[in-house]
Amino acid sequence: MLTAEASRAVAELGHVDVVIGIPSFNNARTIGHVVRAAQGGLAKYFPQLRSVIINSDGGSKDGTRDAVLKASIEDPRLLLLNTPLLPVHRISLPYHGIPGKGSAFRMIFAMARQLGAQACAVLDADLRSVTPEWIDLLLRPILYAGYDFVAPYYHRHKYDGTITNHIVYPLTRTLYGLRVRQPIGGEFGVSARLIARYLDRRDWETDVARYGIDIWMTTIAIAEGYRICQSFLGAKLHDPKDPAADLSAMLQQVVGSVFALMEEYEAVWKKVTGSRPVDLFGFRFDVGLDPVPVNAERMRTALITGYRELQEVWALALQRKTLEELARVCQQAEAQPTRWRLEDDLWVRIIFEFACAWHRRRVQRGQLLRSFTPLYLGRVASFVLETEHMLSAEVEERIERLCLVFEQAKPYLVSLWDLAGRTPEPRLEKVSAEVKT
Amino acid sequence: MIGTLRAILEQSWQQLSATATSYLPPLLAAVVILFVAWLVAVLVRALFLRLATTTWLDRFLAESGLSSIFGTTRPFRTAPVVGAVIYWLILLAGLLMGLNAFNTSITSRMVETIVFLLPKLALASLILLAGVWIGHYLARSALIWAVNENLPYPRRLAAGIRVFVIFAAVVAAADHLNFARTVFVMAFLLVVGGVVLAGGIALGLTLHKTLERRWVEKSQTAPQEERSLWDHL
Incomplete structure (x- = not known):
């Protein structure tokens, strides 16, 4: 699984306790800061542990790998350390296989297993708000509290992370019954046990190799009963997404992975009703956030x-009634550009029916x-119009309401899913009535 | 006079009876063969539909995305299609056997031609079917891509791709059957040439506009930078 270069690096290092993984592709501008934060975090919070920072690069042309190797903390005294330091190793290696974040993670996990690491934390390379405390918050629950998976919990601008807020979080919460607020956050802590489970799976060559990796990791951890918690990391500020990146492809990879995992864990999610909160570590505080420009009109x-x-x-995916309602929404959107809405119940039905069409x-x-x-x-545009004058806390409440609609409509999803392949037109009215009651 | 008339009538009656005695039995035999063939076809189709387990084929077609190309809202079933093919093949075999019962040079030649043409026709049909499938698939992909990229006239683009691919399949099928080969190939070359020319012109115009815009932007930014040096004064 490892390249010759990676195997050599593993042989040289021998054994480490902790691995920090940073996948990258053309992140020379920000990766230095991420590496320094990781170094600082390891030195300050885990000085007694042997550690390594592994950058798994996708063939950057802007000197990302050089930036990783050059990055170092100018003056360790500023960290107020009073214990002797073990050196923090840094490695930057190119990964092989399908280009994408998932392939980068695969190499990091494979190296972590070979090195015998007890825990591994992964960080996005485009982070601007990462601090040494993040390392502590992502690793400590695994090293000292017996958790297997630490998901991030941060404040984000109300229009940042819309795929999370409108699809992935409500759907994952409804399906598996755990309120992991940032299931595709990008920063995670993972135990050795869970890393072994990830590496043993055979679906690495699918959308998991790309943007599907985050939800894949989270879902496996939840569905297979690993111990999960969240850590409050403050604010998530990152470089704006590459404008050339294809939203459609990203959406396809993320949502496709959610649907694929729905098929795999059908027996698990069908039994779940409602949802419960997940342990949250870290001291919660309010932070200022960068505004996220959105073009609702477009x-x-x-x-x-x-x-x-x-x-x-x-029409091949949606039920007749849903399609009719959608037609009404589109007519409203055309007639009243600022007063139309794509309501929660319709949105939930669209998601569920797309999932079943994918299954079928x-x-x-x-x-x-x-x-x-x-x-x-369309859903994001409607949400932007609705929450234009709302504060972050109000928007969070609004997302909570959406999640409850998802949870209430779960029987509809189960019945539609069960009907898959047997009859083309399920008795929608009956199911809708059940959902309403 | 009456004798001549009677002779003519007798002769024509003899000819008619001779024709009837030579053609009626084969005709009756042909009708019986056709009827039996139809009966067998109906029975075999019914038997096939009852016994066939084509769920694996349905699943394969669904999983490969091939069945979705038909665009039906109901799940695609292979068994009725295979049943229909079996039905028509048996009926065709009956028709050929019925024609053979006449045992004339014309019918023999007809049967021979059909028998020799049959494999070619089957292959040509497969080429056409594949063309229609691919055309539909590519057209739908192009439609979705064009909508997501906010391109103008996505439906026309999709229709153009569908027509082009199906036309290519028709050309290939006609070539295989050796039917109006030159006409189809010439038409195809003209279409391809037209598409390439249109694409070239579009590309040229786009490049021209892009370069023009870049040039204008460049020429506009230079004085702004210069002006900004003095603005603070």
């Missing part, structure tokens, strides 16, 4: 165009997921 247009052009594809293979799966993009943009 997203509204995308929904209307999508409805006009992609009806034939949506009514449309080629890639096409189905790509046709979902205008609907997602």
Whole structure:
């Protein structure tokens, strides 16, 4: 699994207690800061442990790897340390295989296992708000409290992380019954036991190799009963996403992974009702956040165009009643550009019906997921209009309400899922009535 | 006079009876063969639909995304399609056997032609089917991509791709059957040439506009930078 270069590095290091993994691709601007924060965190909070920082790079052309190797804390005294330090090793290696974050993680995990690490934390390379405390918060629950998976919990701008807020968080919470607020956050702490489980799986060559990795890790940890907690990390500030990045492809990879895991863990999620909170470590405090510019008008247009052009594809995935309601929403969006809404119950039904269409293979799966993009943009546009004047706390409450709608509608998902392949038109009215009651 | 008339009538009656005696039995035999073939076809189809376990094929078609190309809201079932093919093949075999019962040079030649043409027709049909499948698949992919990229006229783009791929399949099928080969190949080359030319023009215009915009931006930014040096004064 490891390249010759990686194997050599493992042989040289011998054994370590802790691994910090940083996947990267053209992050020269920010990765130095992330490496310094990781170094500082290891030196300050785990000075007695042998540790290594592994940068798994996807072939950067901007000197990312040099930035990793050059990064170091200028003056360790500033960290107020009074214990002797073990050196923190730094390695930067290119990974092989499908280009993507998942492949980078695979190499980090494989090295962590070979090195005999007890715990591994992974950090995104584009972070601007990472501090040494993050390392402590991601690793301590694993090293000293017996947890297997630490998910991040941070404050984000109300329009940052919309895939999380509108799809992944409510759906994961509804399916598996645990309120992991940032299931695709990007920063995680993982135990050796869970790393071994990840590496033993055979689906690394799927969407998991790309953006699907985060939800894949979280879902496996939840569905297979590993001990999970969250750590409050403050604010998440990161570089803006690459404008050239294809939103449609990203959405396809993330949502496709959620649906694929739904198939795998069908027996688990069908038994779950409601949801419960997850242990949260760290001291919670308020922080200032960078504004996230959004263009609601462009997203509204995308929904209307999508409805006009992609009806034939949506008709294969959505129930007749849902499609009719969607038509009404699109008409409103066209007639009243600032007063229309894509309401929660309709949105929930769209998600559930797309999941079942994916399960049933009514449309080629890639096409189905790509046709979902205008609907997602429409939902975000509607949400932006609705929450324009709301504060972060109010928006959080609004997302909580959405989650409750998801949870209430779960019987509808189960019945629709069970009907998959048997009859094309489930008795929607009956199921809807059940959901309402 | 009456004798001549009677002779003519007798002759024509003899000819008619001769024709009837030579053609009626084969015709009756042909009808019986056709009827039996139809009966067998119906029975075999019913038997096939009752016994066939094509769920693995349905699953394969669904999983490979091939069945979704038909665009039906109901799950695609292979058994009725295979049943229909069996039905028509048996009926065709009956028709050929019925024609053979006449034992004339024309019918023999017809049967021979059909028998020799059959494998070619089957392959040509497969080529066409594959073309339609691929055309639909690519058209839908192009439609979704064009919508997500906010390109103008996505439906026309998808229709163009569908027509182009199906036309390519028709050309290949006609070539295989050796049917109006030159006409189809020429038409195909004209279409391909047209597409390449249109693509070239579009690319040229886009490049021209991009370069023009870059040039304008560059020429506009320079004086702004210069002006900003003096603005604070």
